[in-house]
Amino acid sequence: MSSAPIETHAARNPRLLAFYGLVALLVLVLIAGVGYQQLFQSWKNSEEERIQSQRRIIVPGPRGNIYDREGRVLVGNRARFSVVLNLADLRPELRTEYRRVVENYRKFPKEERPTGDQLARIARQAVAQRYLDQINGILARREQVKPRDLDRHFNQTLLLPYTLLDDLSPEEYARLVERLPVNSPLQVYASSVRHYPYGSAAAHVLGYVGIDNDPEAEDFGSDDLLTFKMKGAFGRDGLEKRFDALLQGQAGGAIYRVDPAGYKINPPLEKKAPKQGQNLTTSIDIDLQQAAEETIGDRTGAAVAIDVRTGEVLVMASKPDYDLNKFVPRLSSAYAEEIKTKGAWFNQAMNGLYPPGSTFKILTTIAALERAAIVPDRPITFCDGTVQIGGRTFYCDNGRGHHGHVTLADAIAYSCDVYYYEAGRLTTPDGIAEEARKFHFGQKTGIELPAETGSSLVPDPAWKKSRKNEAWFGGDTANYSIGQGFLLVSPLQMACFTASVARNELYTIPTLIHRDNAPTQRAPSIGLSAHERDAIVTGMIGTTTYGTASIITKGPYKVPGIDIAGKTGTAQKDVYEDGKFKGKINIAWFICFAPAEHPEIAIAVALEGDTIGETYGGGLNAAPVANAIIRKYVEKKTAVSTKPDFKVK
Numbered sequence: 001m002s003s004a005p006i007e008t009h010a011a012r013n014p015r016l017l018a019f020y021g022l023v024a025l026l027v028l029v030l031i032a033g034v035g036y037q038q039l040f041q042s043w044k045n046s047e048e049e050r051i052q053s054q055r056r057i058i059v060p061g062p063r064g065n066i067y068d069r070e071g072r073v074l075v076g077n078r079a080r081f082s083v084v085l086n087l088a089d090l091r092p093e094l095r096t097e098y099r100r101v102v103e104n105y106r107k108f109p110k111e112e113r114p115t116g117d118q119l120a121r122i123a124r125q126a127v128a129q130r131y132l133d134q135i136n137g138i139l140a141r142r143e144q145v146k147p148r149d150l151d152r153h154f155n156q157t158l159l160l161p162y163t164l165l166d167d168l169s170p171e172e173y174a175r176l177v178e179r180l181p182v183n184s185p186l187q188v189y190a191s192s193v194r195h196y197p198y199g200s201a202a203a204h205v206l207g208y209v210g211i212d213n214d215p216e217a218e219d220f221g222s223d224d225l226l227t228f229k230m231k232g233a234f235g236r237d238g239l240e241k242r243f244d245a246l247l248q249g250q251a252g253g254a255i256y257r258v259d260p261a262g263y264k265i266n267p268p269l270e271k272k273a274p275k276q277g278q279n280l281t282t283s284i285d286i287d288l289q290q291a292a293e294e295t296i297g298d299r300t301g302a303a304v305a306i307d308v309r310t311g312e313v314l315v316m317a318s319k320p321d322y323d324l325n326k327f328v329p330r331l332s333s334a335y336a337e338e339i340k341t342k343g344a345w346f347n348q349a350m351n352g353l354y355p356p357g358s359t360f361k362i363l364t365t366i367a368a369l370e371r372a373a374i375v376p377d378r379p380i381t382f383c384d385g386t387v388q389i390g391g392r393t394f395y396c397d398n399g400r401g402h403h404g405h406v407t408l409a410d411a412i413a414y415s416c417d418v419y420y421y422e423a424g425r426l427t428t429p430d431g432i433a434e435e436a437r438k439f440h441f442g443q444k445t446g447i448e449l450p451a452e453t454g455s456s457l458v459p460d461p462a463w464k465k466s467r468k469n470e471a472w473f474g475g476d477t478a479n480y481s482i483g484q485g486f487l488l489v490s491p492l493q494m495a496c497f498t499a500s501v502a503r504n505e506l507y508t509i510p511t512l513i514h515r516d517n518a519p520t521q522r523a524p525s526i527g528l529s530a531h532e533r534d535a536i537v538t539g540m541i542g543t544t545t546y547g548t549a550s551i552i553t554k555g556p557y558k559v560p561g562i563d564i565a566g567k568t569g570t571a572q573k574d575v576y577e578d579g580k581f582k583g584k585i586n587i588a589w590f591i592c593f594a595p596a597e598h599p600e601i602a603i604a605v606a607l608e609g610d611t612i613g614e615t616y617g618g619g620l621n622a623a624p625v626a627n628a629i630i631r632k633y634v635e636k637k638t639a640v641s642t643k644p645d646f647k648v649k
Contacts (some may be wrong), residue, residue: 001349004213005536007015009379009447009643020221022623024349024580027401029483030284031269032485036109038268042587044297045256045591047585049502052599053271054255054256054257054258054269055159055255055256055258056253056254056493057159057160057253057254057255058210058215058216058251058252058253058254058273059250059251059253059254060215060232060233060249060280061249061250061252061274061275061276061277062192062229062249062274062275062276062277063192063194063209063233063247063248063249063276063277064246064247064249064277064278064280064584064611065075065077065249065279065280065370066206066240066277066279066280066281066282067279067280067281067282068281068282068284068286068289068314068501069281069282069283069285069286069314069514070286071281072195072286073195073312074196074197074198074206074282074284074286075196075203075206075240075315075324076194076195076197077192077194077197077276077480078113078192078193078194079174079190079191079192080166080167080190080191080192080193081167081170081173081189081190082103082164082166082167082168082169082186082189082190082191083135083163083165083170083176083186083187083188083189083270083463084162084163084186084482085128085131085161085162085163085164085186086161086183086186086187087154087161087162088158088159089185089186091444093127094124094127095121095633097124097126097127098119098120098123099121099620099638100123101122101126101310102119104561105119106426107511108592109457109562110312110356111401111568115322120163121124121147121150121151122399122641123579124150124151124154124484125147125150125210128145128150128161128164129144129145131185131220132144132145132164132165133162134186135165135176135186135612136163136326138175138176138179138180139165139175139176141143141371142535143164143165143398145164145422148163152385156453159256159258161187161189161415163189164186164265166329167329168188169330169433171433172432173188176188177476178641182504188202190308193233193328193329194208194209194233194324195322195325195328195329196324196325196639198286198290199325200293200321200322200324201286201289201290201293202284202286202289202316202317203238203321203322203323203324204237204238204316204321204347204349205238205284205316205449205512206239206240206324206351207235207237207238207239207240207241207242208235208236208237208238208324208331209233209234209235209236209240209543210233210234210235210236210329211232211233211329212231212232212233212234212288213231213602214249215231215232215251215490216645218251219252219386227600230509232249232251234248235247235561237450237451238449238450239280239282239448239449239512240448241450242317242449243280243448246278246280246438247277247278248277248279249274249275249276249277249279250274250275250618251274252271252272252273252274252275252347253271253272253274254268254270254271254272255268255270255271257271259270264303264308265303275390280513281485281513281514282512282513282514283307283312283313283314283511283513284313284314284315284512285314285515286316287316287632287635287636288305288314288315288629288632288633289315289316289317290627291322291490291628291629291631292305292315292629293315293317293319294628295565295624295625295628296317296319296607296625297319298320299319299607299608299610300319300320300343300348300607301319301352301491301588301604301605301606301607301608301609301622302316302318302319302348302349302352302369302491302605302606303315303316303317303319303340303349303491303494303603303604303625303629304316304317304491304492304494304497304506304603304604304605304628305495305601305602305603305629305633306495306498306499306510306601306603307406307499307600307601308338308499308502308503308599308600308601308602309503309520309521309522309600310511310519311496311499311508311509311510311516311521312324312510312511312512312513312514312518313447313509313510313512314510314629314633315602315603315629316350316492316512317349317351318346318347318348318349318350318352318630320343320344320507321341321344322335322344327418341467348489348491349491349492350418350445350447350449350490350492350502351451351452351453351490352490352491352606353456353457353488353589354488354490354491354571354573354589354606355482355483355484355487355488355587356483356487356488356494356569356571356589357482357483357569357570357571357587357589357592358415358417358420358482358483358567358568358569358570358589359411359483359494359568359569359589359618360482360483360487360489360569361415361420361481361482361567362412362501362536362540363413363431363432363435363436363439363441363568364420364424364427364432364481364482364483365408365412365434365473365536366435366501366528366536367427367431367433367435367436368423368424368426368427368527369528370527370528371424371426371427371431372434373426373431374408374426375408375429376407376408376409376531376532376535377407377408377535378407379405379406379407379420379598380419380422380423381404381418381419381421382404382418383401383402383403383405383406383418383419384402384404385401385405385416385417385418387418387419387422388454389474389475390473390474390475390479392475394417394418394421394475394478395417396416396418397415397416397417398494401414401415401416401417401418403416403418403419407535408535408536408539409536409538409539409542410539410542411539411542411545411636412536412539412540412543412547412567413539413540413542413548414548415543415547415548415568416546416565417556417567418484420481420482421478421481421482423481424477424478424480424481424482424649425474425477425478425481427481428477429459429460429476429477429480430460430461430478430480432458432477432612433458433460436458437458438506439491439496439497439500439506440454440493440496440506440507441456441458441493442454442455442457442458442591443456445492445493445496445509445510446509446510447510447511447512448511448512448513448629449490449512453503454485455488455532455625456488456493457486457487457488458487458489458491459470459476459480459485459486459613460488462502463601464476464486469566484571484572491571491604491605491606492604493591494509494591494604494606495510495516495591495602495603495604496508496509497591497604498511498591498593498603498604499593500526500601501526501593501602502525502538502565502593503521503523503599503600504526504528504533504600505523505526506523506524506525506526507523508523509521511516525613526578531539533647537565540565540566540596541564541593541596542566543566543567543568544563544564544565544592544623545563545564545567547568548617548618548619549567549568549590549592549619549623550565551619551620551623551624552564552623552626552627554623557624557627559630559631559634561633561634562594562630563594563596563597564592564593564595564596564626564627564630565592565593565594565599566590566591566592566593566623566626567590567591567597568589568590568617568619568622568623569587569588569590569591569618570586570587570588570589570615570616570617570618571586571590572584572585572587572590573585573586573587573608574587575612582612583612584612585608585609585610585611585612585616586608586609586615586616586617586618587606587607587608587621588606588607588609588616588617588618588621588622589604589605589606589618589622590603590604590605590619590623590626590627591603591604591623591627591643592607592610592623592626592630594630594633601629601630601633602629603626603629605618605622605623605625605626606622607621607622607625614640
């Protein structure tokens with residue numbers, strides 16, 4: 001019996017092998033793709049998920065404090081209390097209210113029904129108003145939710161609490177803390193804002209802050225996260241601006257996970273506490289500052305007092321001024337307009353430029369002595385009240401001065417113009433200008449304030465030819481020698497000059513920063529002999545004892561036990577209105593240092609008259625301001641020691 005034939009296949013069918021190879025290749029590609037996704041793309045997917053599900057909140061740090069030289073707070077921070085509503089806690093209530101609103105609007109014709117987005121806004125407003133009504137009931141208010149603000153907050157800053165009421169009083173804060181439930185979506189939120197304990201005192205020195213909508217937090221989370229920022233502050237003027245980097249606090253905040261609707265999920269993934277900025281100690285003595293400002297009152301002008309030894313500015317008063325507390329939390333347009341109308345934005349002390357009047361005679365004296373144009377004990381002319389120069393009549397104190405033959409000390413004390421007309425002629429305008437520049441007139445002082453524009457003008461014949469294309473005349477020299485004409489200086493520069501004369505040195509660099517054991521400033525000597533310097537100081541003491549400022553050493557103005565070396569001045573300033581010349585007002589000047597024998601404090605005061613053509617003298621008007629500063633200075637030193645030592649430390 002024969003067996004049936006068996007069908008067989010070749011062991012290596014080429015087509016089958018090709019099929020197996022294709023399958024193997026596809027499997028390898030699949031494995032490679034999965035491996036690539038797992039090994040190389042997982043980090044990318046994870047990063048995208050992180051960015052989509054995490055949010056960063058930045059909270060600015062409080063700014064540092066600003067102190068006066070004795071450690072009293074001039075600028076600090078106070079708590080600003082607000083009532084906020086945590087919308088994340090209201091999701092169930094918002095959904096319930098939305099359904100109720102939808103149900104109510106079903107009664108309306110379809111074409112009159114609001115859209116879904118409008119219905120959601122109505123529901124949000126109703127819920128927010130219910131909570132605000134709870135606050136109204138506690139505080140006896142009738143506040144209403146602002147729909148636009150609520151919508152903007154919901155769409156742009158949902159992670160942040162929504163502010164229902166801002167800037168609560170301490171009494172309102174206490175009532176809310178007592179009556180609001182601990183687990184309520186309503187919370188009292190405390191933020192930090194600037195506070196100025198002395199109101200308008202030293203306003204132009206301290207400056208003010210503006211709202212910073214973009215505070216930065218270094219080394220906190222990734223910048224690619226969607227970030228919400230609480231508002232901070234930045235310096236806009238004065239020391240607040242100049243030292244903004246120092247005063248600025250270090251921002252902190254938190255990083256949260258959020259749900260698909262954008263609500264945060266507690267607790268935070270990461271949290272960083274904000275830190276307060278560094279403090280700044282100024283050279284200002286607030287007691288002296290207030291004494292100066294109170295004495296100036298409502299007048300326009302400035303007073304600057306400087307520590308002769310260190311150059312530290314003890315007083316920088318500028319009037320009119322403004323209440324710094326009205327800049328918190330923000331400056332209203334009405335108050336900004338009020339400041340503008342009365343000219344209070346302008347820092348008269350630093351940037352006010354005026355002819356210095358007869359206070360400049362001290363500079364003319366130094367220039368004349370340096371060039372041997374005058375000798376202290378020898379009269380150089382005869383004063384009968386007038387003198388003819390270049391066909392013009394120049395008067396001594398408006399024709400009332402008849403000083404006869406005067407020596408240098410009496411020429412200073414009585415402020416004899418005729419003496420200085422001759423001294424200026426003998427010195428020459430170039431000689432006066434050269435000496436003025438040695439004392440750093442004609443340049444900025446470099447004080448630590450922004451926008452110092454008050455670079456004084458020191459004219460000379462070359463300047464007049466260049467600027468006006470005119471020759472320099474004898475009358476120009478006469479005006480120059482008594483601090484009139486083209487010459488312009490600031491009160492700060494005159495205070496620096498006075499401090500320099502007090503130290504018998506050529507210049508003083510002012511500073512608003514106080515340092516313990518600050519070194520004595522050193523500058524080149526003026527170069528006068530002891531006899532020449534004594535003649536100047538004797539004349540300045542004569543000014544305050546029997547001369548043009550004797551008012552401050554008599555009666556109620558007298559400060560016992562101290563000699564004041566001073567010099568008065570009266571200058572004129574052109575007044576324009578709508579571009580038209582209206583007339584001239586007088587500027588009352590007074591400079592001084594005290595004690596005269598061992599100077600510690602130097603002062604310059606300049607006050608504008610308020611009536612065109614009105615006589616406004618330095619002795620009667622400006623000197624009492626300096627006297628108030630010295631009186632307070634002596635009073636404070638006497639309080640420390642029953643036997644005050646007025647010698648330079």
